Amino acid sequence: MPGEQLPRDLVGDILCRLPLKSLARFRAVCKEWNTIWEDKSFSNYYLSRTRPQFMVATKYQTCSIEINLDEEDHVLSSIVERDITLEYPCETHTSLGYCDGFVLFCMQKKGFAIWNPWVRQNKFIENHVEFDYCGIGYDNLTGYKIFGLKRFYNSRGEDNYKVAIYECKSDVWKFINDNTGLEPRRLIMLDNIVSINGNLYFVAIDTKTRESFLQCFDFSEDKFKTICANLPIMEGCYTGLLAVFRGDRLSLLMHSEEVDMKVEILVSKQRVEKYGEVLEWISFMTVSIPNFPSLQPHILYPRPTYFVDSEKRLFVCTFDEAEHLCIYIVKGDVLKKIPIDSVLVDIFCTTYMSYIPSFISIPCVSREMS
Template identity: 35%
Template sequence: MGSIKTKKAIAAHDHEQLPWEMIEEILSHVPPISLVRFRIVCKRWNALFNDNTFINIHKLTFQFILTTKSKIYSVSIDPNIKVRELTLDFPCEESDIKYLVDCNEFLLCYMDKATVVWNPWLKQSRWIKADDASKPSFRIDGIGYVNNNSVRVEERRYKTIRSYWTDHSRWKTQDFASNVWKKLELEPIHGDKSLEDKTDILLTRGGVSLNGNLYWIGFYDKTDPLYHLVNFNFSRERFFNVFCYLPCGIKNSLDALVLRVYKEDRLSLLKQCHVTKTIEIWVTKNKINIENGDDVVWMNFMTFSIPNFPSLVPDEFTDSQTSYFIDDKRLVLCSCDETGHPWIYVVEENKLIRKVQLDDVVDPWPLHCTYFPSLVPVP
């Protein structure tokens, strides 16, 4: 029945010739998962999927992606919390996924000897294999692209970067166009000359992807309150070891410190003290300029303390990091409790206004991340 209605709608369009601006407006309100089927209507409709403005409209709705030993889910909050089971579009058992990272338009599903770049809404995927896959210690740290604002999305030159758990000084990049791995001759740039002889430690595995570049939380000493951002520029293939300092560090390994993208061109930081359970949210005042970390100014966006609020790092041996999103003045978090069950928390005006356990997620300790349904094809 749906197919007949679609054909009638297309036929009506052919006869009546609605203004193109009206067609764009109508399609901009169609959910991404439903919009994909309209690519085949005509070349002009298909071209919308490569239009930067149209793509950005559909990046405004966030979701959480959770994967367990047996299933993978999307969780939307608009305004009700809806859990939907997804189907993997590549040959793999859900239990094979060891780590899940969101990288702009795509998800990185990390496994022992390979990683998959996946767009679940377009049902597209691509395998990334190491040139020496016999070594299980390699990891993909993120995806970026050569930053050229003059090119269209489908013309972006995407790259990935990887390192080794056993040796963080060994890094390689792969250009998606050639599938060739290239060893990086590291000449890191330090914002602070006094730190040039120190070894940088990354707090998280996957980098946060912003405008084609990757950012990690780094530190030189766990007792040092001045944590900083480490940046990798894919255009220059260079690290900036102290891109900027963070407004807060951690005093204990059970403190939570999580970096995320804010408003598409800025960064946000969540910190929770494991003793008081107080949560601070910081955001950068201006959009991030990759060439100058000295311009970064952090502002306190929200601070709240809620009685009996759980720890966002339930166990120092648990590889479960809080996912969160800032929606206007509302904070939405996804985190596991001490038993491994995932919960959604919604905070507004420093008050907890909603708390929901995700009963549909069947296995404990799911991997999870924030993701924006994307119309960008996997390169």
């Protein structure tokens, strides 16, 4: 008699609770549990339920950092550091991007690598244009796309941008000449762009009024759009950082050293589903700890990256005062600082981001990693 099949929803719920090593073993021995990763509804469910990790990329090494929480106090933690270095053809990477389990390496005047280290797949795309930022997204008709952004000044000295799009399905590059929806004097925070439901979201600041806007790049139309969201004015020693919350919502970290050292986290009240929806922000948590690190932008190294979970824990990856890369974990008034020791860090050539590992195949022709 054939074995009784578990309901697919139950299978998905089980997989979301397993550690990565166990998931990797199940992929090798169970065809059904392997193919479930290609189900978009399951992958969305998994990405919304799984705690992110941090990825740190230096000049010679890439490391994935998993955080293990103590089950009793929920904050005294340890980290698991895994070397997942990709043999890419250039030592200098300019940015990291992430979308639905895929990582995008942008390499200076060399091209891009779309990569999923957990299924040992990567695809190198040659391109000799140097971009200031690269990201990855998708639309439901043409599939996954790479977004390249280059900043320049127009004749009036205002910030402006050139955009190129690569379609993974057709293997074709095209340049976008219409930047309608992005005002010339709006300065994009290039080191804090996140992907939700295939589109890229970022904060843009009006260089004259200092007014802040939440904007997106919509891959279904290949154009910039302004989202109706009330953001605080960000100037002086004010920090505003975006992150993904529960897979389909945004969070905004606000921190001002001019007022106090308090950190406030807002989350969008509704899911980010489509352009035109008015986003409302609600207060999610507040951190007020005297020895909490400064989250202000620094000229030498990237802005901090962070995420929050449903238990109102804050996880931050950034450099400390001694220029050591660390992870900070906050729950209530308890702070834990964990140095990242295994990564050989050069502050001039280090980038980091939060991401969620997955076992989804990359969205184009792939090859095995060497």
